[in-house]
Amino acid sequence: MAGMDSASRYPALADLRARARARLPRFVWEFLDSGTGAEATGPRNRAALDRVRLMPAILQGEVPATTGVRFLGAAFDLPVGIAPVGMSGLIWPDAEVTLARAAAEAGIPYCLSTVASRTPEDLHDAVGAHGWFQLYPPRDPDIRADMLARARASGFGTLVLTVDVPVASRRERLVRSGLTQPPRLTPRLLAQVALRPAWAWGMACRGCPGCA
């Protein structure tokens, strides 16, 4: 495998998914992968996306192909962006910085979560022209104003307001993995970490997210 680029090693998203599952301790994998309740919505979303078809435009002469779009007054190179994922640093060390840089290079938006493992200031130099900041609105208006001011000063010019999480979601696989609320490193979780030494080494080298 040495020398192969990641597109050759992981040609399908399913390959990346299998790799992530093999690398992450169970509670981290369940945090990333589990849906809520009976998890009926994931397959429904998948089926809806699979129903989208593209019609090839043939015998139309030279059609200049472009994946660029304009959205919210800005020009993007692709019609996709990186969605906010809380505690990304638990999944990969410094994931927020890596993803923000990759998004800036690709000309797409990067959206930082309210519950990220890096501060907006940490991303100031990485975020590029299309930094979005996702807000779970706090009850205290002073905290809210402070968060928004910090995000704006750090280069996040677009606000994404998440309004569909009025209470903590019920993720049954995550509960089954043994992760408590608030999270505590119990012997059960430590046993899961011990089975994933590469992940543990990465965390040990870069610092456990949230413990900075």
Ligand SMILES: Cc1cc2nc3c(=O)[nH]c(=O)nc-3n(C[C@H](O)[C@H](O)[C@H](O)COP(=O)(O)O)c2cc1C
């Ligand atoms: C592990 C995980 C963490 C997430 N964290 C956040 C978050 O902090 N804030 C937020 O607004 N959405 C969060 N989301 C929702 C995603 O940004 C996205 O909207 C959602 O996963 C739907 O996109 P999908 O169908 O491509 O997964 C999270 C999703 C996942 C899977």
